[in-house]
Amino acid sequence: MEETLTTILEEEEEREETTDQPMPDVPQNPNSLASDDASDSHSDSDSDSDSEDEPQQKVELQTLETELSSNPSNYDSHVQYIRLLRKMGEIEKLRQAREAMSLLFPLTPSMWQDWAKDEASLATTQPEAVAAIEKLYERGVFDYLSVSLWYDYLTFVQEYDPMVRDCLPAGISKARNLFERALTAAGLHVTEGIKLWEAYRTFEQAILLTIDESDIQAKEKQNQRIRTLFHRQLSVPLVNMKSTLQAYKAWEVEQGKVLDVESSDLDGISSHVATAYQKALEGYNARAHLEEQSSRQDISDSERLQQFVIYLKFEESSGDPARVQVLYERAIADFPIASDLWLDYTRYLDKTLKVGNVVREVYSRATKNCPWVGELWVRYLLCLERGRASEEELAAVCYNWCLAFGVIVLWELILIF
Known part of the structure; x- marks a missing residue:
């Protein structure tokens, strides 16, 4: 099963375009940053260039540390600091910098992807290491909606969790639950x-390949799972719907049905x-123009x-609340x-x-993205009261x-009196 899943995942990744790369120049062992093996991986000219850049990088690093010490709310300085630490391969400082920034600001999906991929490039296959990276992905998908981040999360679990990779019952259940969560969060994203x-x-087709040919009942049950997934997808407005229909018909032909795969008609379909x-x-079709307009890059942000x-x-x-919510999440990811x-959105x-x-x-996310908007805080508290939140949470x-409003002294006086 491991070979089957790995092969299929590799084929999927080849088709998936991505601009995010793991941390450059960082060896698999985080304790060997200065090892001979690491230095041997560079050409002499690269090493000379790095040596020349090192003093300048240290000066930049010190400048950014001073700036963040005096003004920890400077978003751009956090970003530059993390970028520089990543370039320098300062693993522990980089972790601390990312944690510090995440306490103050939501991180972008690409920042979470970088963080998770960096940790994965350093991690062992120990369960605690895998679990720690899964927690990073969980934090990332909470901040903003991102299909690519969900995709990376799903891929990571399939590759690194041995229970999922080996198709053990608990692993299959875990993966399915994660896939369902991903579909709930972003499965309605039109494009x-x-x-x-x-x-x-x-994933489900890979599981099918692991079932013994003699186990007719298990194979039929798994085929029905795949069929149900096709049916669910075909009921959702998405790009390439005709291609999905053809893929479904081709799959049904493999199961013994007689269908015209090349035709876009629905003859033979239930x-x-x-x-x-x-x-x-x-x-x-009703949304295609709206999708095109909202994704245009030749117009201003406003x-x-x-x-x-x-x-x-x-x-x-x-009138579909789920679709409205997904679209709000998409808009917020672009305009946080x-x-x-x-x-x-909150109204x-x-x-x-x-x-x-x-x-x-x-x-919670709204007030973290726009902490200066008093109305959001007021309505947040009203929401908590309606939900009968504890006094501790309200406080x-x-x-x-x-x-957020710089009146912490007033808060302390309120507590005293």
């Missing part, structure tokens, strides 16, 4: 959600699947944000400090979901509010 659906299907597919295709607002109004009028966006959730952990978590939010 990118398809990556998660296909990755899930690839009526409920055909109806759901047609509805999803109409939904995609214009693109306005396109998201138009798109959001369309989704709200369509657009306070009006957070205000509209929508207050109106549709009323209470619950989902609303509470969104308010913690009040404290963070005072901290």
Whole structure:
């Protein structure tokens, strides 16, 4: 099973374009940063260049440390500091810098990807090391919606968790739960959600290959899982729907059905699947122009944000809260400090979901992204009260509010009296 999953995952990764790379010039053993093996991997000219850059890098590092010491809320300095430490291969300082920044600011998906990949390049296969990296991914998918981050998370678990890799029952259950969470978070993403659906299907197809040919019942049960995944995906408005339909028909032909794979018609497809597919295709066609406008790179940020607002109004009028929420998350990932966006998002959730952990978590993220917006803090507290939060949680939010507005002395006086 390990060979099967690994081979399939490698093929998937070859098709997946990514710009994020593991930490440069860092050996597998974090304790051997100055080893001869590491230095041998560079050419003489590279080594000379690094030697010349080292004094300058140390000066830059000291300057940034001084700046962050006096002004820890300087976002750009945090980013530059992390980038420089990563370039220099200062592992422990880099970890500390990332943790320090994450306490103050949400990290971008690419920053979480870099962090997780760096740790994976240094980690052993010990369960505690794998678990620690999984926690990084969990923190990352909490901050912002990112299909690529979810994809990396799923790939990591399949490659590094031995229970998943060896298809043990507990591992299969764990992977399926993670795939379902990924689909809940981003499976409705019109242009990118398809990556998660296909990755899930690839995983289930890999499991099928491990089942003994003589176990007819188990193979049929697994085939039905794959069929159900196809049916679910075909009912969601996504890009390349016709290609997905053809892939499904080709798969059914492999199972013994007689279908015209090259045709885009629905002959031979069960009526409920055909109806759901047609509805999803109409939904995609209705959104294609909105997707194009909201992803344009030749317009200003303010214009693109306005396109998201138009798109959001369309989704709200369509009446599917799950689709509205995913689109808000997409917009926020692109415009994290657009306070009006957070205000509209939280108003929508207050109106549709009323209470619950989902609303509470969104308010937590909203106040971390836009801590200067008093209305968000007030409504956060009201949300907690509706949810009957503990006094400790309410006090913690009040404290963070005072901290954000620089009135912590007032908070201390309130506690005294």
